[in-house]
Each structure stands twice: as structure tokens, then as C-alpha cells.
Amino acid sequence: MTATDMQEPRLTSLAHGGGCGCKIAPGVLSNLLRGSAALPVPPELLVGIETSDDAAVYKLNDRQALVATTDFFMPVVDDPHDFGRIAATNAISDVYAMGATPILALAVVGMPINAISHATIAAILDGGASICREAGIPIAGGHTIDSVEPIYGLVALGLIDPALLKRNAEAQPGDLLVLGKPLGVGVMSAALKKGQLDAQGYARMIEVTTKLNRPGPDLAAIEGVHAMTDVTGFGLGGHGLEMARGSGCDLMIDWSAVPRLPGIDYLIAAGHVTGASGRNWASYSEGVALPQGFGDAERALLTDPQTSGGLMVACAPDALEAVQAAFARHGFADAAVIGEVGPHSDAPRVILR
Known part of the structure; x- marks a missing residue:
């Protein structure tokens, strides 16, 4: 479907919330994750869910640890390119917050295919890609679904010396x-x-x-x-x-x-x-x-x-x-x-x- 085939709604009108305002409240989230604390934790997992930190960190060797995070949300703005840029910047931030250098990203994409044009969806993806280029990393894959509300974000991976981990x-x-x-x-x-x-x-x-x-x-x-x-x-x-x-x-x-x-x-x-x-x-x-x-x-x-x-x-x-x-x-x-x-x-x- 192209932009000329339809009267496009505002992106923010398609979402019940936007940006990080979509997050589940911290008290509710804590209750939801309570059962996860009983899962086995390997010694290589340097950071997990125990202090609600920004990313998981897994030690690869004495000089390298893998930092892994994912972040995605509904539109916080109506411009599709800007929405993609904001979502990608936000996701990569969790890697930086651990002190790590990002190395690659995977796209997380859920779009109401029959409500917005393919051109709009492409602009969202291009916005995210532009930020990844700025960060010096590729989008190496991802996953897409047809969803009721537009959702976009990244899985972001980075590397850090475990001695420098913050x-x-x-x-x-x-x-x-x-x-x-x-x-x-x-x-x-x-x-x-x-x-x-x-x-x-x-x-x-x-x-x-x-x-x-x-x-x-x-x-x-x-x-x-x-x-x-x-x-x-x-x-x-x-x-x-x-x-x-x-x-x-x-x-x-x-x-x-x-x-x-x-x-x-x-x-x-x-x-x-x-x-x-x-x-x-x-x-x-x-x-x-x-x-x-x-x-x-x-x-x-x-x-x-x-x-x-x-x-x-x-x-x-x-x-x-x-x-x-x-x-x-x-x-x-x-x-x-x-x-x-x-x-x-x-x-x-x-x-x-």
C-alpha cells in the first residue's frame, strides 16, 4: 500500500501511549519478574535482572564481555523518520549506559500494515538505520510482525572490558x-x-x-x-x-x-x-x-x-x-x-x- 492509496492517520493517534511512557510501571514490573529470579544464573552472567540495570552482561573472556539489551515502543512523534531515529537512539543508549561500545543491532518491528503506508514504514526503518550508521554499527537482522499499534526498536549489542563495566x-x-x-x-x-x-x-x-x-x-x-x-x-x-x-x-x-x-x-x-x-x-x-x-x-x-x-x-x-x-x-x-x-x-x- 502506498501513501497515495490511503488517508494516513497521525502515527501517535494509532498508539495508546508513546516512547518510554509506554513502559510498565516499575512496581508492576517488579511483581511480573519475581519468578524469573529463581532461574539458574551462570557465573559468566555479570549483570542480570537483580538491580534493574540497563542491559545484561555476559563475560566472554578476561578482556571481553558481551552487553545485550532490547528496547522498543510506540510512536512518540508523528514524523516516521524522527520516530525511527528516537527509538534507535534510545535502544543503543542502554549499551552506552554500561560503558560499552555498540557493535551491532537487530530491528524489532511491529506495524499495522493496513493502517499506514509502506512508505511510512520504510521511513521509520530508515530513521533507525540512520542512527545506527551514526553509531558506526550495522542492523544485522531483526523480526517483523503485523500488529495493531506501530512498534519499533532495536536489540543492541556491545562489547566492554569487564574491568571497565559500570x-x-x-x-x-x-x-x-x-x-x-x-x-x-x-x-x-x-x-x-x-x-x-x-x-x-x-x-x-x-x-x-x-x-x-x-x-x-x-x-x-x-x-x-x-x-x-x-x-x-x-x-x-x-x-x-x-x-x-x-x-x-x-x-x-x-x-x-x-x-x-x-x-x-x-x-x-x-x-x-x-x-x-x-x-x-x-x-x-x-x-x-x-x-x-x-x-x-x-x-x-x-x-x-x-x-x-x-x-x-x-x-x-x-x-x-x-x-x-x-x-x-x-x-x-x-x-x-x-x-x-x-x-x-x-x-x-x-x-x-
Whole structure:
């Protein structure tokens, strides 16, 4: 079917949710995965599901480990090429978040064949391929199905020296927290779906969500970098809580220092908040301490699902200069120190101040 054979619907109109806002809420996901913890774990599996890390890691030999992840979702934008670019960038980010270098990808494709044209589907695939070319990796295969909603993403594979591997669970008391990208993608996507995001806002959203987290391998090579993750569908609060619980330490976040996309406060005030934001808060609110006067708008941004979000790094204070230099080399001008890792705790929390 070609584009001229049909009146094409907006891509976002075909999906009940978009981007990383489609993620199952963390509390529900934890219950669903409970049975998987009983499966046998070979000693070569360096990272599995135990701390909700960004990717699985399997040791091949003393110098190489394979990093494997998959990520896919429904459209967060209507432009098919942009949708493909965002989805591919988001999937590859999990490899970078472990400190690894991507080596290849497999495409995950589900499309409503009778609802959108072949040209539109081809544009989605081409968008994803363009990001893989930028990352220097091939799309070496994949799988396609005819589905009710459009779905696109990648299985992404990478390699790392096991000695350089960065988990989300090894932050140390006194570490500084550095966030590589500003928050607000979920808010912008909600505004876009209602036709309330202007051209300038859309351009900034695309710029952020299609920027590969290339600093990952450079950061992994810095001795004082202890932990790393990427902030995606569970928001800063949720992924921060994963790091806190995995590391057994409180995370102290200075809210005024957290970078945000321009115009976000206005969009939140206008009611452009995703349903995933509320689901996120319901799942992990008991693990987050808010300061007095912390309003609904701030909480919506704290839990805002970030599609293709930034890396969050926990590093020793004397490594901060090297961390900032790594982000700067790759053009991450918004990277900012947003807090620190607190003391060990029997009930680790994210504490906003």
C-alpha cells in the first residue's frame, strides 16, 4: 500500500501511549519478574535482572564481555523518520549506559500494515538505520510482525572490558551525581500529541532524543566513575531509586540544579503531563522524600518518562573534572552536577532538597 492509496492517520493517534511512557510501571514490573529470579544464573552472567540495570552482561573472556539489551515502543512523534531515529537512539543508549561500545543491532518491528503506508514504514526503518550508521554499527537482522499499534526498536549489542563495566548499583557515599541531558521529554510529547508544541519546542525535543550517549565508554574509562545508568521511562525519581537501592545508599538531589528543557514549566502548567508520570509516582513514592512545598508540577517532572534520556553518573569528587570533560567532548552542554550520594542506609531513598 502506498501513501497515495490511503488517508494516513497521525502515527501517535494509532498508539495508546508513546516512547518510554509506554513502559510498565516499575512496581508492576517488579511483581511480573519475581519468578524469573529463581532461574539458574551462570557465573559468566555479570549483570542480570537483580538491580534493574540497563542491559545484561555476559563475560566472554578476561578482556571481553558481551552487553545485550532490547528496547522498543510506540510512536512518540508523528514524523516516521524522527520516530525511527528516537527509538534507535534510545535502544543503543542502554549499551552506552554500561560503558560499552555498540557493535551491532537487530530491528524489532511491529506495524499495522493496513493502517499506514509502506512508505511510512520504510521511513521509520530508515530513521533507525540512520542512527545506527551514526553509531558506526550495522542492523544485522531483526523480526517483523503485523500488529495493531506501530512498534519499533532495536536489540543492541556491545562489547566492554569487564574491568571497565559500570553498573547502576555501585555508587559510593560522597560521590557526585552528574546528569547528561535535561528533563522534560515526556511533557513535550504530551503537548505534541495535543497539538500544543511549537516548532521550536519540537526541534529541541528531537535534538535531545536523537543525541547518542557517546560519552559512555569514555566515562567508563575514568577510574573515579563508580556507577552509571540512563534516565528513561521511570523518570529521574525511578532510575535514581534503582541506583540508590542497588548501591545501598541514599541519593541526595538538588532539585534547582536539575537541567530542564525550555518551556517545560509552562507546558506542565497547561496540563501536558503523561499518564506514565502518575503511574511512576504510584509505584515508587514510598522511596522518595520530597521537601516541604514541593508542588505537583515539580513532582510531574521528577517522574516524567524520558525517552532517550541522559546518562546519570556517580563519580568521586576528584573525577568530576574528567567526567565533565568527557561530556563536553561529545557536545553535552546541558550536563550538570545535580546532587550527591549520601551514606549507606538500610532503606535507601531518593531525597530531594
